[in-house]
Amino acid sequence: MALLFRRFDVMIVGTGISGIYAALNLDPSLSILMLSKKELTLCNSALAQGGVAAVMDKDDDSYELHIKDTLIAGHYENNLENVRILVEQGPTDVQKLQDVYGVEFDHKDDGSISLTREGGHSRRRIAHHKDSTGYEIETSLIEQVQKLKNVTVVNNSVLCRLERRDDLFFADILCGEEHEYYCANSVILATGGIGRVYDFTTNSAIATGDGIQFAYNLGAEIKNLSYVQFHPTAYADKENRECFLISEAVRGEGAYLLNCNKERFMHKYEPERKELAPRDVVSKCIIEEQKLTGSSEFWLDISHKDPEFVRSHFPMIYNKVLEKGYDMTKEPIPIYPCQHYLMGGINVDGKGATNIKGLYAAGECSHTGVHGKNRLASNSLLEALVFSRLIAEDINANGHAGGAEFVDYSMISPDGLPLPKGIKTEVRHIMQKAYFIHPDYAEAEKGLARITELKNMLEQGNFAINAAFVETKSLVTVAYIILTEVMERKDKEQ
Ligand SMILES: Cc1cc2nc3c(=O)[nH]c(=O)nc-3n(C[C@H](O)[C@H](O)[C@H](O)COP(=O)(O)OP(=O)(O)OC[C@H]3O[C@@H](n4cnc5c(N)ncnc54)[C@H](O)[C@@H]3O)c2cc1C
CATH class of the missing domain: 3.90.700.10 (Succinate dehydrogenase/fumarate reductase flavoprotein, catalytic domain)
Incomplete structure (x- = not known):
């Protein structure tokens, strides 16, 4: 089906803290489309309670101590170069949240940011807004981004398909009941976590791993998806x-x-x-x-x-x-x-870039390697801030902008058969049994066989392309990658 795609310079999929902070740091001359699957504050960012870890009190704390705590928590499987970027650049971003974007952190009497302590931290270094820090940051940043004339924010818009041709990304987006078609020179996937692949999770309803599925199907490298954190x-x-x-x-x-x-x-x-x-x-x-x-x-x-x-x-x-x-x-x-958090994800370099030119990933869906095998508390909001800013800086310096406002491209029709019922529930039961804190290898082997069948069915069938299809395909893909890694680990252990 030949279609006209409206072009933006940058498309950001996700309006959590990583997506919005990237938009705020992009050059105002770039045209930006931002998508949010549901309402803007329905995301993991808005649920964050504890705060953001950063060395804000250099008399009591140091970069070396924060790095050490991060490595200990991560079982020394962290990417040290990126941990250094995180820890050394993070305090400036946290300060900027307060000074530039109006985020209110709790204060001491002398006006300095009051810092609390969490598990795994050897010092008090968590900047917080009571116990609803994520909501405070998310809503403050949304207010700022909505003032930007170069940014179009569309909520209730589900990215359903993402394809790439001639250095351009083509997107089929379901806005309410209507499919709309956009293309972009650069894409930032900031789609959050995968918690909904489990029966029980702290994650919001949007956390179905959509960005990971799109990146995987575009051929991007996915790393350490079985590094799942259980709170x-x-x-x-x-x-x-x-x-x-x-x-x-x-x-x-x-x-x-x-x-x-x-x-x-x-x-x-x-x-x-x-x-x-x-x-x-x-x-x-x-x-x-x-x-x-x-x-x-x-x-x-x-x-x-x-x-x-x-x-x-x-x-x-x-x-x-x-x-x-x-x-x-x-x-x-x-x-x-x-289930609480995903350490692995779409593999990116120190600038948030994937192995596919023009494709970036930020926040929980990305794998910068800073968390290693286990995330230190409150390091994820910090990662979302630092690496999304670095993505923006890379696009500002190297991304290509402009081009015709509309581009011709063909996509198959989104019409098709309804999905069989119960697939999401089945996937969740499989994952809860196969891999909760410790892997159960017998369940993982059985589960992987069934998940592979479901994956083949979704890839080969002619199903209607809508939100239910995207989320189901994402959960199945995520479960498939996690269980494949789990079984590979078992083979190495033997
Ligand atoms: C209960 C809870 C407490 C936490 N507490 C802390 C804490 O104290 N400190 C800390 O550092 N971390 C904490 N975390 C982790 C942290 O909140 C997240 O890792 C981080 O906020 C993720 O941000 P994000 O921008 O990557 O994703 P999110 O904030 O989850 O945003 C994802 C966005 O992607 C959009 N999206 C997804 N799929 C699609 C699609 N197909 N089409 C269009 N849009 C799509 C969603 O609509 C959403 O806007 C906590 C997490 C939870 C769940």
Whole structure:
């Protein structure tokens, strides 16, 4: 089907912190199209509670200490060059959020940014806005980007197809009920995480790995997709897929983890760091303790702290768990681990560029290698800021702009058969059984065989191209890459 595609210089897929910060740093002479699958604030960025890690107090902290903590948490599998970029350039971006874009971080009496501590950090270095830092940054940056005349922001617009010809990217975008067609000289994928490939996750509904699927199908390198982070302290609620997170900062401010007998147990596994061990370690300790007690009941207790301190530092968490019937100033809260974050993703270099010319990836869908095998708390917002700015700088310097306003290109019609029901649910059950904290190789092998069948069916069938199809194909592709890596790891171990 021959179609006319309207051209932009840059298309940014995603309006989370990484997408918006890239737009704010791009040259104002560039025409920019920004897409958001749902409303602008429905994204992982808006859910971030704890804050952004950065060396803001050089008297007490240093780049070397932040680098060391990042490497320890990442099991030394980090890309050291990019960790250095992250840590050394990050403080300027955090300061810029406040000074240029009006983000309000909590302050000390002397006016300096008040810093808290989280698991794995040897110093207080987390800039925060109470316990809703992501929402504060996201909404402040949205306000700024909406003022820019060169940026067209379209919400409820799902990227359904992305193809490349002659150094141009061609996109089929479903805006409400209508397909619209755009092309761009450069594309930044900032589509967020993959949490929805699991039964239980802290991630928002948009986190279906769409950008990773598009990049994979364009031939971009995908790296370490099986490096999935499971957060130890989500509110234990098996009724909802989206689990409410109890921020790491609660442990950072002294909360204890308790087993089903309401006894502390972390000292048995981590005598020094105890509750302040990195989150992958804490999640594994919970599973070990579960084997010992035979119970999956766990609690987080900060009731020994001053109630006013707890209420003023964690107002959102306090109110949320109160709604569920727990007053955290008086009693422990039920918690259990669940999927939280993706360390791997679309592989990029130190400027956020993929192996495909003109294609960039930023934020949670990208793999810069800064997190290694496990992300240090609050380093992901920092990564989203630093590397999306570097992408913008690379496009400002090297991206090509301009060209005819409309370009002819052919795409097959989006019409086709409806999808069979239940595929997403089936994928989620497979992943939850095959790879939750520790891989279950028997389940992974069985799961991979079924996922491969589903992948072939989606690739070969004539299905209608719409949001359900894109998300299902993305979940299947993500599950396929993760389980393939898991099985390759098993083969290496043997
Ligand atoms: C509960 C929670 C708490 C967290 N707390 C912290 C914290 O304290 N500190 C920290 O550093 N990190 C934290 N994180 C992680 C951090 O929030 C994320 O890694 C980061 O915000 C990701 O930003 P992003 O811009 O990459 O993606 P997101 O903010 O998730 O944005 C993704 C965007 O892509 C769009 N999109 C996706 N697919 C399509 C498509 N097909 N078409 C069009 N648009 C599409 C979505 O609509 C959305 O706008 C937390 C995460 C969660 C879930």
